[in-house]
Amino acid sequence: xxxxxxxxxxxxxxxxxxxxxxxxxxxxxxxxxxxxxxxxxxxxxxxxxxxxxxxxxxxxxxxxxxxxxxxxxxxxxxxxxxxxxxxxxxxxxxxxxxxxxxxxxxxxxxxxxxxxxxxxxxxxxxxxxxxxxxxxxxxxxxxxxxxxxxxxxxxxxxxxxxxxxxxxxxxxxxxxxxxxxxxxxxxxxxxxxxxxxxxxxxxxxxxxxxxxxxxxxxxxxxxxxxxxxxxxxxxxxxxxxxxxxxxxxxxxxxxxxxxxxxxxxxxxxxxxxxxxxxxxxxxxxxxxxxxxxxxxxxxxxxxxxxxxxxxxxxxxxxxxxxxxxxxxxxxxxxxxxxxxxxxxxxxxxxxxxxxxxx
Amino acid sequence: xxxxxxxxxxxxxxxxxxxxxxxxxxxxxxxxxxxxxxxxxxxxxxxxxxxxxxxxxxxxxxxxxxxxxxxxxxxxxxxxxxxxxxxxxxxxxxxxxxxxxxxxxxxxxxxxxxxxxxxxxxxxxxxxxxxxxxxxxxxxxxxxxxxxxxxxxxxxxxxxxxxxxxxxxxxxxxxxxxxxxxxxxxxxxxxxxxxxxxxxxxxxxxxxxxxxxxxxxxxxxxxxxxxxxxxxxxxxxxxxxxxxxxxxxxxxxxxxxxxxxxxxxxxxxxxxxxxxxxxxxxxxxxxxxxxxxxxxxxxxxxxxxxxxxxxxxxxxxxxxxxxxxxxxxxxxxxxxxxxxxxxxxxxxxxxxxxxxxxxxxxxxxxxxxxxxxxxxxxxxxxxxxxxxxxxxxxxxxxxxxxxxxxxxxxxxxxxxxxxxxxxxxxxxxxxxxxxxxxxxxxxxxxxxxx
Numbered sequence: 168x169x170x171x172x173x174x175x176x177x178x179x180x181x182x183x184x185x186x187x188x189x190x191x192x193x194x195x196x197x198x199x200x201x202x203x204x205x206x207x208x209x210x211x212x213x214x215x216x217x218x219x220x221x222x223x224x225x226x227x228x229x230x231x232x233x234x235x236x237x238x239x240x241x242x243x244x245x246x247x248x249x250x251x252x253x254x255x256x257x258x259x260x261x262x263x264x265x266x267x268x269x270x271x272x273x274x275x276x277x278x279x280x281x282x283x284x285x286x287x288x289x290x291x292x293x294x295x296x297x298x299x300x301x302x303x304x305x306x307x308x309x310x311x312x313x314x315x316x317x318x319x320x321x322x323x324x325x326x327x328x329x330x331x332x333x334x335x336x337x338x339x340x341x342x343x344x345x346x347x348x349x350x351x352x353x354x355x356x357x358x359x360x361x362x363x364x365x366x367x368x369x370x371x372x373x374x375x376x377x378x379x380x381x382x383x384x385x386x387x388x389x390x391x392x393x394x395x396x397x398x399x400x401x402x403x404x405x406x407x408x409x410x411x412x413x414x415x416x417x418x419x420x421x422x423x424x425x426x427x428x429x430x431x432x433x434x435x436x437x438x439x440x441x442x443x444x445x446x447x448x449x450x451x452x453x454x455x456x457x458x459x460x461x462x463x464x465x466x467x468x469x470x471x472x473x474x475x476x477x478x479x480x481x482x483x484x485x486x487x488x489x490x491x492x493x494x495x496x497x498x499x500x501x502x503x504x505x506x507x508x509x510x511x512x513x514x515x516x517x518x519x520x521x522x523x524x525x
Numbered sequence: 526x527x528x529x530x531x532x533x534x535x536x537x538x539x540x541x542x543x544x545x546x547x548x549x550x551x552x553x554x555x556x557x558x559x560x561x562x563x564x565x566x567x568x569x570x571x572x573x574x575x576x577x578x579x580x581x582x583x584x585x586x587x588x589x590x591x592x593x594x595x596x597x598x599x600x601x602x603x604x605x606x607x608x609x610x611x612x613x614x615x616x617x618x619x620x621x622x623x624x625x626x627x628x629x630x631x632x633x634x635x636x637x638x639x640x641x642x643x644x645x646x647x648x649x650x651x652x653x654x655x656x657x658x659x660x661x662x663x664x665x666x667x668x669x670x671x672x673x674x675x676x677x678x679x680x681x682x683x684x685x686x687x688x689x690x691x692x693x694x695x696x697x698x699x700x701x702x703x704x705x706x707x708x709x710x711x712x713x714x715x716x717x718x719x720x721x722x723x724x725x726x727x728x729x730x731x732x733x734x735x736x737x738x739x740x741x742x743x744x745x746x747x748x749x750x751x752x753x754x755x756x757x758x759x760x761x762x763x764x765x766x767x768x769x770x771x772x773x774x775x776x777x778x779x780x781x782x783x784x785x786x787x788x789x790x791x792x793x794x795x796x797x798x799x800x801x802x803x804x805x806x807x808x809x810x811x812x813x814x815x816x817x818x819x820x821x822x823x824x825x826x827x828x829x830x831x832x833x834x835x836x837x838x839x840x841x842x843x844x845x846x847x848x849x850x851x852x853x854x855x856x857x858x859x860x861x862x863x864x865x866x867x868x869x870x871x872x873x874x875x876x877x878x879x880x881x882x883x884x885x886x887x888x889x890x891x892x893x894x895x896x897x898x899x900x901x902x903x904x905x906x907x908x909x910x911x912x913x914x915x916x917x918x919x920x921x922x923x924x925x926x927x928x929x930x931x932x933x934x935x936x937x938x939x940x941x942x943x944x945x946x947x948x949x950x951x952x953x954x955x956x957x958x959x960x961x962x963x964x965x966x967x968x969x970x971x972x973x974x975x
Binding site: 474 | 830832833835836837838839840843844846847849850851862863864
């Protein structure tokens with residue numbers, strides 16, 4: 168029987184509430200994923216047509232891995248939602264320049280999005296603290312109301328941010344003077360920003376011969392790609408520069424992997440001590456498949472690169488299975504991201520912020 | 526473990542062992558390749574003793590023997606090519622076998638005789654061929670023209686594929702030692718501007734293949750006394766004229782054009798322009814072409830491709846699938862569970878470049894005016910246009926193609942098989958070049974079409 172959105176939300180929320188590291192059996196995930204696929208196939212007509220073109224329908228599918236993954240480009244083509252767009256309580260826009268179409272992710276409820284965000288974020292960024300001072304090198308939600316990155320930072324800042332937390336990108340300009348002042352603190356700081364915002368900050372501080380040491384136990388969350396239209400910086404070089412500028416050890420720089428089209432984000436687990444090596448954790452309500460584009464099959468072995476395909480239960484209102492344009496590989500119980508595929512259009516929050524800065 | 530030592534073929538000079546570069550092949554065999562340094566360059570410059578006493582007839586006979594040798598499956602250098610070129614080129618073994626046959630079948634007395642320059646050439650005139658990496662023998666016919674002129678030929682092998690010309694030169698030493706001193710092979714690492722500039726200055730003529738950017742970069746650095754022929758980006762396509770009878774019977778030959786060299790060459794068709802009013806619907810044509818491409822996979826398998834290449838194909842297919850959701854006229858047939866071949870019908874789009882590796886798009890045109898508009902998008906960049914049943918081609922089409930500046934128009938199935946004796950600008954026949962451009966110095970000459 169086709170489940171309703173209310174039923175599905177309740178079941179998914181129950182799983183999310185058990186924490187990102189709750190051991191969810193594949194059977195339970197499979198059952199819920201197939202229910203969700205059935206619901207989305209019925210209510211999301213664009214996705215239904217996509218599945219039909221691939222010759223797949225719910226009755227033919229018994230494994231979550233076989234649910235058709237829709238390319239992220241689809242979010243630029245149509246309203247990819249299971250409800251009328253006018254019922255959306257929030258619409259996130261993908262970054263896009265004037266030459267590129269901007270994609271939209273419609274949400275009819277924020278319950279799943281926020282539940283997926285909060286525990287997962289806190290456990291990976293400040294598992295050792297209840298609250299933390301958050302300095303964001305992004306625009307504020309007022310200035311950037313359609314950015315999913317800004318929305319999530321705002322949610323976290325409101326719930327966990329101490330006094331002095333704030334945004335330091337105004338009118339397309341980094342407010343470096345106030346940021347530097349805010350960094351002088353007795354308490355640990357979490358600096359969040361896109362790769363490009365850090366590049367701009369590093370460039371400014373290097374040219375001005377300014378240091379920006381963070382207090383002890385501080386940490387950084389960096390997100391977004393490393394390639395774009397401004398200066399191109401490799402990840403290792405960027406982290407080294409960040410480490411020097413902020414006087415912070417590289418393992419305290421956490422990379423977040425997320426996208427507008429997803430309700431779930433993925434974080435490096437280097438601040439969670441139980442792991443021997445750092446990689447991106449996969450929350451219990453999501454699955455990652457590394458896809459071999461040549462043979463059209465999942466890559467099951469570790470360390471072999473392929474395209475990252477994400478199955479995310481928190482995407483109840485749109486599509487559970489998303490085909491990204493990012494290359495990554497499986498490692499241990501998680502995965503790592505290498506970067507964007509060569510021919511793909513640059514995208515991500517990073518570009519949006521970079522647009523403002525350049 | 527076998528070792529193969531590759532040396533510049535200039536008698537009497539050895540490289541310092543510290544200059545050796547190792548190329549490790551997947552099965553752990555190694556090629557040791559020597560690089561050039563300043564000392565070796567000085568020696569080379571001081572010793573240009575390339576005098577060849579052989580007559581044109583003797584050179585032709587040498588090359589005929591050479592061709593026959595290469596067509597013999599037991600010929601040691603061919604066997605080595607068949608064994609090793611799949612590693613260095615990425616093409617399948619079957620592709621290497623097929624393309625070696627196609628190439629060396631051209632080495633006949635009658636064809637080579639037609640390549641002898643009509644006017645007398647200066648036998649001390651030196652030519653440097655800068656080989657591109659996409660097609661392993663792209664400079665070969667140019668080298669042959671040079672040899673037939675009695676002039677020394679120097680080849681800078683490609684970093685991607687350094688093997689073929691080395692094997693070719695070795696075969697000359699074995700089969701026709703009388704012309705061995707006319708051909709030299711070397712490699713230097715790109716980016717060493719000082720060495721490269723010195724190399725570029727010592728040749729009378731430089732023939733280079735590569736990207737437009739590389740060609741322009743080279744052109745600015747070549748001595749004004751030298752002649753420079755740069756061959757940058759080119760594409761090819763197939764035009765299906767209206768009212769072709771038995772159209773589906775041409776699908777196997779079109780498949781040949783698409784499949785040979787896995788679309789990596791400039792003579793490979795990247796798209797097909799198809800008449801909207803054809804008696805055979807475009808989807809039926811696409812279905813038949815798909816069947817042929819699938820069958821071709823058994824006879825002439827596509828080579829392995831990189832992750833980036835397969836991602837590119839997958840991404841294009843994804844975009845087409847999304848387009849099909851809103852546009853019923855878009856049609857797609859692809860190899861199941863692989864990226865081996867893709868046939869896309871995209872009626873309302875303008876032609877665009879293929880991600881290659883047997884990915885062919887079909888675009889439609891209503892009349893000659895629309896055909897011209899669509900072809901004009903790549904005007905000046907066409908290498909070959911393939912036509913099914915070219916003998917029946919109406920004059921209007923011929924006029925249109927002539928205006929596009931196409932280097933060659935041919936029957937489908939022959940796009941990748943140019944005959945060595947065809948004398949057109951693209952064939953690098955020095956005599957033809959020199960007759961046509963009257964030895965004008967390099968400055969101001971745009972790279973000719975090939």
